[in-house]
Amino acid sequence: xxxEFYREAREIFPYDRIGFSLLEDGGRTLRARWARSSxxxxxxxxxxxxxxxxxxxxxxxxxGRPRILNDLVGYLAARPSSASTRLVVEEGVRSSLTCPLxxxxxxxxxxxxxxxRPDAYADAHVSAYQRIAGQLSVLVEKARLVSELSAQKGxxxxxxxxxxxxxxxxxxxxxx
Numbered sequence: 001x002x003x004e005f006y007r008e009a010r011e012i013f014p015y016d017r018i019g020f021s022l023l024e025d026g027g028r029t030l031r032a033r034w035a036r037s038s039x040x041x042x043x044x045x046x047x048x049x050x051x052x053x054x055x056x057x058x059x060x061x062x063x064g065r066p067r068i069l070n071d072l073v074g075y076l077a078a079r080p081s082s083a084s085t086r087l088v089v090e091e092g093v094r095s096s097l098t099c100p101l102x103x104x105x106x107x108x109x110x111x112x113x114x115x116x117r118p119d120a121y122a123d124a125h126v127s128a129y130q131r132i133a134g135q136l137s138v139l140v141e142k143a144r145l146v147s148e149l150s151a152q153k154g155x156x157x158x159x160x161x162x163x164x165x166x167x168x169x170x171x172x173x174x175x176x
Contacts, residue, residue, distance in 0.1 A: 001133040001136070002018065002020055002034050002036070002136075002167040003036070004034045005018075005132070006018050006055040008077065010116075012033050013113070013125070013128070014113075014115050014117070014121070015113045015114060015115055015120075016037060016038050016039050016092075016124070017035065017036065017037035017038070017039060017088070017091065017093055017112075017113075017114050017115075018035065018037075018086055018111070018113055018114070018115060019032060019034070019038055019044065019088075019110075019112035019114070020032070020033050020034040020084070020100050020109070020110075020111055020136075021109050021110050021112070021113070021116040022034065022101075022108060023031060023052070023108055023109050024049075025173045027052060027061075027107065028051060028053065028175070029049055029050070029051055029052065029054075030049065030050055030051075030052050030054055030057065030109070030110070031047070031048070031049040032044060032045060032046055032047060032049070032112065034046055034111075035112075037091060037114075039091050039093065039116055040060070040091065040092065041091075042091065043044060043072055043087040043088065043091050044087035044091070046082055048054055048084070049084065049096035052099040055082075056079070056082075056168050057110060059090050060074075060098055060100050060110070061100055061107045063085045064100055064102065065126075066097055066098060066099045066100070066114055066126050066130060066133075067097070067098045068095075068096070068097050068121045068122070068123070068125075068126070069108060069120075070095040070096075070120065070121060070161070071087060071094070071095070071118055072089050072094050072095060072096060072118075073118075075095065075139060076089050088114060093114040093116065093122070094117060095114065095115045095117060095118050095119060095120040095121055096112055096113065096114045096115070096121070097112075097113045097114075097121040097125060097126070097132055098111070098112050098113075099111045099112075099113075099132070100133065100153075101118070101132035101133055101136060102134075102136040102137055103137045103138065103141035104141060108137060108141070109116065111136060118160040121154055122128045127171060
C-alpha cells in the first residue's frame with residue numbers, strides 16, 4: 001500500500017520521502033518499518049529504532065495533532081542530539097510533516113512526509129495527510145489482528161495435535 005501511494009500520489013502531495021514507523025514494547029520504542037526517498041540513499045530506513053522517552057514525538061502522541069517542521073536544519077541546530085533528524089537532514093530533507101497513527105484510540109506509530117524544499121508544508125496540508133494516516137492506521141490494525149489470529153490458529157493446531165497424540169497413546173495402552 002505504501003509503495004503504491006509513494007509512486008502515485010507525488011503529483012498531488014509535496015514529498016520527496018515518506019517514512020513509516022511503529023511503536024513497540026508497549027510504546028517505549030519507535031522502530032522504522034518502511035521508507036522511500038527520491039533524494040538518494042536512505043540514512044534512516046527500516047530497522048532503525050529509538051526510545052520514545054524524552055523525544056519530541058511524544059508531544060505529537062499527547063496532542064494527536066500532526067507536526068510541521070519547515071526548517072529541519074534549524075531544528076537540528078536547536079536539538080543537535082536528535083540522531084533521527086540528523087540522518088534525514090543528511091539525506092537532503094529540509095521540511096517534514098509528521099502524522100500520528102492511531103488505531104482503536106491507541107497510538108501505534110507515525111507517518112513521516114518529507115521534502116527537500118524548506119517551507120514545503122502548511123496547515124492546509126494537515127487534514128489531507130491526517131486522512132491518509134487514518135486509513136493507514138486501519139490497515140495496520142487489520143494486519144496486526146490477522147497476524148494475531150494466525151498465531152492463535154497455529155497454537156491451537158499444535159495443541160490439537162498434542163491432544164490427538166495423547167488420545168492415540170491412551171488407545172494403544174488400552175489394547176496392551
